[in-house]
Amino acid sequence: MxxxxxxxxxxxxxxxxxxxxxxxxxxxxxxxxxxxxxxxxxxxxxxxxxxxxxxxxxxxxxxxxxxxxxxxxxxxxxxxxxxxxxxxxxxxxxxxxxxxxxxxxxxxxxxxxxxxxxxxxxxxxxxADATRETVEARLALLTAREQEVMELILAGKFNKVIADELNISMRTVEAHRSKVFEKMEVRSAVELAQLVNLVRGRPAA
Amino acid sequence: MxxxxxxxxxxxxxxxxxxxxxxxxxxxxxxxxxxxxxxxxxxxxxxxxxxxxxxxxxxxxxxxxxxxxxxxxxxxxxxxxxxxxxxxxxxxxxxxxxxxxxxxxxxxxxxxxxxxxxxxxxxxxxxADATRETVEARLALLTAREQEVMELILAGKFNKVIADELNISMRTVEAHRSKVFEKMEVRSAVELAQLVNLVRGRPAA
DNA sequence: GGCGGCATTGCGGAAGACCACAATATTGCA
DNA sequence: TGCAATATTGTGGTCTTCCGCAATGCCGCC
Structure with a gap:
């Protein structure tokens, strides 16, 4: 460089x-x-x-x-x-x-x-750019459905609520959630929130 | 006003x-x-x-x-x-x-x-100021120990890990965590993270 | 037509979080 | 000295999340 x-x-x-x-x-x-x-x-x-x-x-x-x-x-x-x-x-x-x-x-x-x-x-x-690019590269790996689930996770909702809102079973939410964590390389919803906030600025109030 | x-x-x-x-x-x-x-x-x-x-x-x-x-x-x-x-x-x-x-x-x-x-x-x-003041008022309600626990929650750590790091029992972490959620008026660690990030700017990379 | 990726779902079990009930110890203040 | 707040902890239970194993269906592509 x-x-x-x-x-x-x-x-x-x-x-x-x-x-x-x-x-x-x-x-x-x-x-x-x-x-x-x-x-x-x-x-x-x-x-x-x-x-x-x-x-x-x-x-x-x-x-x-x-x-x-x-x-x-x-x-x-x-x-x-x-x-x-x-x-x-x-x-x-x-x-x-x-x-x-x-x-x-x-x-x-x-x-x-x-x-x-x-x-x-x-x-x-x-x-900061390097970090953002890393996070954006990971976000780009998510399928559309995984993104939907991720947004609801970031909104602080429980799996059961996400299942109701997306009209799918809780097991499906679990499956998507697991894939999101794997692709984003995090182990918890809080880690996910902190990571995504690095590239999105402050979360909406 | x-x-x-x-x-x-x-x-x-x-x-x-x-x-x-x-x-x-x-x-x-x-x-x-x-x-x-x-x-x-x-x-x-x-x-x-x-x-x-x-x-x-x-x-x-x-x-x-x-x-x-x-x-x-x-x-x-x-x-x-x-x-x-x-x-x-x-x-x-x-x-x-x-x-x-x-x-x-x-x-x-x-x-x-x-x-x-x-x-x-x-x-x-x-x-934005009104929101920040609300969050800061809630943060001000936390005791020193609750703040310590909160920081580790925001770092994405599990209760067991927090207990080990603070040299206290997991039940104590649960008790503090519960009080933090109550005072901050949130129901999950993700909500807590999103709320606190409103006043702290972007979380550290 | 077959294959791979994705979405979906169920079952069963483990791990983690949450909570009520109950309790002791410490500290600061009136 | 007594009281209230805080910190701490245990027990037992429920709820939520996580995960392995197993499975079907849809869709696009070769």
Missing amino acids: NPPCAHIIDDDEAIRDALQWLFKTRDVACATWPSAESFLDAVQPDWRGCAVLDIRMEGMSGLECFDALRARGNQLPVVFITGHGDVPMAVAALKKGAFDFIEKPFNDSDLVDVVMRALETDAVRQR | NPPCAHIIDDDEAIRDALQWLFKTRDVACATWPSAESFLDAVQPDWRGCAVLDIRMEGMSGLECFDALRARGNQLPVVFITGHGDVPMAVAALKKGAFDFIEKPFNDSDLVDVVMRALETDAVRQR
Whole structure:
């Protein structure tokens, strides 16, 4: 798996070099890209780290690059750097989920701190994604009937009640329940609830 | 309980009047305040709705007002209005949880749409808060030992295992378990898990 | 037509959870 | 000192869940 890396994307070579130098002095692994297009051409789904984007660039802008990343399902944290105060742009970017917005001139240490926090946030997200994918893979193994039974288990209902609601025998519920536990790799309904809640957010109140 | 209301906070009377008129034409209940101080003096914890704040005001600024609200635990959504592009201020406010940031001159309809979404967001938050308070009140009824037993139940463990881990008899675990279910007003471990997860966010992976 | 997967069901038994009744010991407080 | 709350435990019983063994029927596919 790729190690985490801060991707510096700026059409200004001097800026790229300066940021690369700055990050290296703080032991932050980084790569530079002269344009949004070049980065998007190269970026792989399994890359970890963050992107540091100049918001105004020749060709594709920083915001367009951000939109393109999200459109392809890439969740790398993105830190914007801009030279000109532009409130609607900053607001739009943050509301779309940009990690942070840094205005020039900036304090070098502040930028590096933001980037390091972005890298850590990405590490946490990747671990959460791995867990979610595991759970979703297991959920995908369930037949339609097993899913129905599982939902009623998660609703806290007893087997007898589930049997009544699905108009099947209690033994059938037992059989499905057993299969659900086996496929989800749990040993109790509580374990099942905790596991499924990892990928569903909070259960409905 | 107070009905939801959009609080207009601006030291410029003309702005207050204009916004009040605008909101009224769209049937948005609102109140006006000539200063952040006057609003903070009056605001009550049970108020619902949102605050529409000018960011630059005589005396206490919009950001200071926002900080003061959050400092006293008030979670009303806050929409900032500003006349001057100021990226760090906008970024700082959004990262602190401001609902939105509108720059003058703005489209009337856009502002009203944002305010209506803020009001809806507050309604959702209030319902979630009510639920959380109910659950937390029940959790507060548990003795220390009951809490210990509950944690192990939520970890999916069988009574026998819990007894071994706590060095008590299985009958004692049964007794505590029964009390936990009674106080939390649930009938099964799954219901308990779902209820507690409402206030704890996602269970640990 | 046969096969495999899935859904369904029953029987019998073991394991786990729940509960009523009953009891003792500890601790903090009035 | 007495009382109430909490913690603890046992006995006996019921209810729920789990599981092995055994079986039939439906459906889609080769």
